[in-house]
Amino acid sequence: MGHAAVWDPRAAIEITKDWNGVDQIVLRNPQGASARVSLHGGQVTSWRNDRGEELLFTSSKAIFKPPKAMRGGIPICFPQFGNCGSLEQHGFARNKVWTIDDNPPPFHPNDTYGKSFVDLLLKSSEDDLKCWPHSFEFRLRVSLSSDGNLSLISRIRNVNGKPYSFSFAYHTYFSVSDISEVRIEGLETLDYLDNLCQRERFTEQGDAITFESEVDRIYLSSPNCIAILDHERKRTYVIRKEGLPDMVVWNPWEKKSKAMMDLGDEEYKQMLCVDAAAVEKPITLKPGEEWTGRLELAVVPSSFCSDD
Incomplete structure (x- = not known):
């Protein structure tokens, strides 16, 4: 008794349906920030700050109909990033209907405390095994912290009898005021593979990355903290990652x-994709082994300098 004022993260979760009748989960924090996650693709479709401003980009022409992944938010690319072999581009996880995981394995207390969160689960289906013959369990936790940070934790387990490899990306579409006013800090001097030149390898020369034409690059061995500075909105997105060595930067122009x-x-002009990823060196799991990849997104007033 007497604890009624304590915020209960479970009360901050609402399950609704989108216009295709697919369940989506809305997470809220006490300050009024929110995030939406669709069971179609396990895809985060919205992340708003406590003023209700949308921080992720979604195209006005996005197609919200399974089996197509929606253009925007944070599609999950698994078991491949890009287009190679018999699998569909960026893999099949973003086109599947996930389930809510009622019995997730234990998480570190930091992944739970003061956060509203949902646990989702995707297991390999008969159809998946035809095009990618490897059994997996993919657990995804999406959480919204009391300070409005959005985090995604993916855990992929090999439930196969043999080792296998996969590549992975959180294909995050950030909402920006104007692409030519934006810069990325933290990728200076790194090597990158340029998808516009058959993945030829180059070294980044500039101080910060700015945009005046199409960009489609995979930055290798990138730091675990990078920043996107949006001068016009005086806001900085801070991206922190673990288990994901690469950073994909894309704008179609x-x-x-x-x-x-x-x-x-x-x-x-209003979007920029910066993806925490594992592309250059695929992740290999032995039978029974599990991989974890984390992404945490924060928004801070500019100017912020990465200290990592």
Whole structure:
């Protein structure tokens, strides 16, 4: 008795349906920040700060119909990133309907304390095994902390009799005021693979990365903390990651945007994808082994300098 004022994270979760009838989970914190996660793809579709401002980009032309992944939010790319072999581009996890995991394995207390969260589960289906013959259990925890930070923890377990490898990315679409006013700090001097030049390897020369044309790069062995500075909005996104050595940076620019059905012609100006990923060296799991990849997103007033 007498503890009624204590915030209960479980009370901060609401399950609703989207317009296709697919369940989505809404997480809220006491300050009024929120996040939405769809069971279609285990995809975060919205992340708002305590003023209700949307921090993730979603295309006005996004197609919200399974089996297509929605253009925006945070699609999960597994078991591959990119387009190779018989699998669909960026793998199948983002096109599957996940379930709510009622019996998740224990997490570290820091992953639970003061957070509203949901645990999702995806297991390999008969269809998946036809195109990718490896059994897995993919557990995803999405949480919203009391200070409004969004975090995603993925745990992938090999329940196969043999080792296998996969690549992975949290394909995060950030909402920005104007792509030509944005810069990324923390990737200076790194080597990257350029997807616009058959994945040829280059070394980043600039002080900070700025945008004046199409960019599609995989930065290798990147630091675990990088920042996206949006001058016009005077806001900085801080990306922290663990278990994910690469950072993918993508903006389709004008010509490619016009060719994409589910992206408005001018919308490239309002978006920037910066993905914590494991692409260059795939992750290999022995039977029974589990891999964990974490992403934490925060928004702070500019100017912020990464101290990592």
